[in-house]
Amino acid sequence: xxxxxxxxxxxxxxxxxxxxxxxxxxxxxxxxxxxxxxxxxxxxxxxxxxxxxxxxxxxxxxxxxxxxxxxxxxxxxxxxxxxxxxxxxxxxxxxxxxxxxxxxxxxxxxxxxxxxxxxxxxxxxxxxxxxxxxxxxxxxxxxxxxxxxxxxxxxxxxxxxxxxxxxxxxxxxxxxxxxxxxxxxxxxxxxxxxxxxxxxxxxxxxxxxxxxxxxxxxxxxxxxxxxxxxxxxxxxxxxxxxxxxxxxxxxxxxxxxxxxxxxxxxxxxxxxxxxxxxxxxxxxxxxxxxxxxxxxxxxxxxxxxxxxxxxxxxxxxxxxxxxxxxxxxxxxxxxxxxxxxxxxxxxxxxxxxxxxxxxxxxxxxxxxxxxxxxxxxxxxxxxxxxxxxxxxxxxxxxxxxxxxxxxxxxxxxxxxxxxxxxxxxxxxxxxxxxxxxxxxxxxxxxxxxxxxxxx
Ligand code: GLY
Ligand code: MN
Ligand code: MN
Numbered sequence: 001x002x003x004x005x006x007x008x009x010x011x012x013x014x015x016x017x018x019x020x021x022x023x024x025x026x027x028x029x030x031x032x033x034x035x036x037x038x039x040x041x042x043x044x045x046x047x048x049x050x051x052x053x054x055x056x057x058x059x060x061x062x063x064x065x066x067x068x069x070x071x072x073x074x075x076x077x078x079x080x081x082x083x084x085x086x087x088x089x090x091x092x093x094x095x096x097x098x099x100x101x102x103x104x105x106x107x108x109x110x111x112x113x114x115x116x117x118x119x120x121x122x123x124x125x126x127x128x129x130x131x132x133x134x135x136x137x138x139x140x141x142x143x144x145x146x147x148x149x150x151x152x153x154x155x156x157x158x159x160x161x162x163x164x165x166x167x168x169x170x171x172x173x174x175x176x177x178x179x180x181x182x183x184x185x186x187x188x189x190x191x192x193x194x195x196x197x198x199x200x201x202x203x204x205x206x207x208x209x210x211x212x213x214x215x216x217x218x219x220x221x222x223x224x225x226x227x228x229x230x231x232x233x234x235x236x237x238x239x240x241x242x243x244x245x246x247x248x249x250x251x252x253x254x255x256x257x258x259x260x261x262x263x264x265x266x267x268x269x270x271x272x273x274x275x276x277x278x279x280x281x282x283x284x285x286x287x288x289x290x291x292x293x294x295x296x297x298x299x300x301x302x303x304x305x306x307x308x309x310x311x312x313x314x315x316x317x318x319x320x321x322x323x324x325x326x327x328x329x330x331x332x333x334x335x336x337x338x339x340x341x342x343x344x345x346x347x348x349x350x351x352x353x354x355x356x357x358x359x360x361x362x363x364x365x366x367x368x369x370x371x372x373x374x375x376x377x378x379x380x381x382x383x384x385x386x387x388x389x390x391x392x393x394x395x396x397x398x399x400x401x402x403x404x405x406x407x408x409x410x411x412x413x414x415x416x417x418x419x420x421x422x423x424x425x426x427x428x429x430x431x432x433x434x435x436x437x438x439x440x441x442x443x444x445x446x447x448x449x450x451x452x453x454x455x
């Protein structure tokens with residue numbers, strides 16, 4: 001992803017915001033890494049995806065790079081990245097190299113990553129505090145590197161205060177920044193959502209009894225890549241029949257049968273931003289009576305949650321509203337007995353609805369950010385008030401497995417309906433409605449098999 005120069009300024013702005021916060025904590029040095037490439041098998045690597053926090057502060061998408069920020073008498077931002085290497089670039093593609101990266105991305109300085117271990121100890125000397133992120137996939141390696149740099153720094157100077165003696169985790173402050181999306185981020189997320197919605201429409205048009213889950217996965221990927229998305233945001237879930245009751249069933253080789261419901265939870269990542277959509281439809285194009293009854297309950301639950309997705313509400317309001325509608329529906333259909341309040345209080349609905357109604361969405365599909373009021377993200381804090389610029393999913397579901405306690409006509413019905421919502425000043429905007437959600441509209445799309453070209 002090579003962004004035009006006018007779009008690069010946001011990364012420098014974020015670094016400057018973080019440096020200001022570091023000063024408020026007494027100043028010091030921050031070190032953040034993006035992972036090196038990892039071997040998949042023999043000399044073949046996994047497709048590289050940059051670390052989200054690192055990207056948020058740099059815009060730099062190459063592997064094996066480090067960001068160093070110094071909040072001192074004079075602030076400095078430094079990048080350590082892979083050096084130019086004509087032979088490797090012949091095989092793997094052009095690298096920025098330190099000099100061009102510094103100029104393009106606006107770092108005060110950039111160096112070859114092979115110089116990191118030599119440079120860091122001297123940067124640590126005399127620095128009171130170190131800031132970093134010690135959770136996540138890079139943390140064991142990062143911790144070892146930091147210990148080695150500190151030991152090397154200590155060896156060159158006397159006195160216990162010669163190297164950082166205080167540690168501050170950056171996760172929470174960066175998560176707070178990432179939680180509110182700016183206009184450019186929302187633009188990208190809308191574009192990702194629109195592509196993903198098209199993928200779902202195509203999958204519905206192609207689905208029919210006798211086809212495999214993996215064939216629908218292929219249709220989704222076709223649309224995502226055809227419209228420029230670099231990747232899926234997460235492995236595609238395509239689940240037919242009983243598989244739909246497995247929340248994260250990966251598309252496999254099961255065959256869609258007449259009478260099955262098919263649940264697809266799949267979406268693309270575009271320019272580093274995720275989308276996340278689920279739709280559920282009948283393999284044969286027509287919902288059965290029991291399928292339609294449960295489908296409409298889930299849709300009503302989603303509507304109830306969306307109505308409470310606004311800056312006037314707390315995070316949990318949507319989930320509570322969805323649980324209420326789902327539980328009443330289960331009582332109405334005879335899948336539960338007793339009173340609404342009783343079924344909610346005892347958790348009797350949970351065998352049919354065992355997940356939350358949403359999560360933050362952003363660069364990561366389950367994006368960062370506390371669901372409780374800051375500063376502490378612990379269980380005692382009230383649920384967070386929603387704010388314009390937050391993005392979340394709204395994804396209620398019902399999952400009815402084969403059971404002696406459930407009428408047979410409901411067995412193996414798994415339904416989830418998931419849309420992505422941007423909180424606005426007045427409520428929310430569902431940005432994934434390029435794929436219809438009403439049962440009648442879905443049936444109409446599925447009658448339209450013929451418009452799909454074989455390409
Ligand atoms: N696609 C994963 C989820 O909906 O949380
Ligand atoms: Mn989701
Ligand atoms: Mn999903």
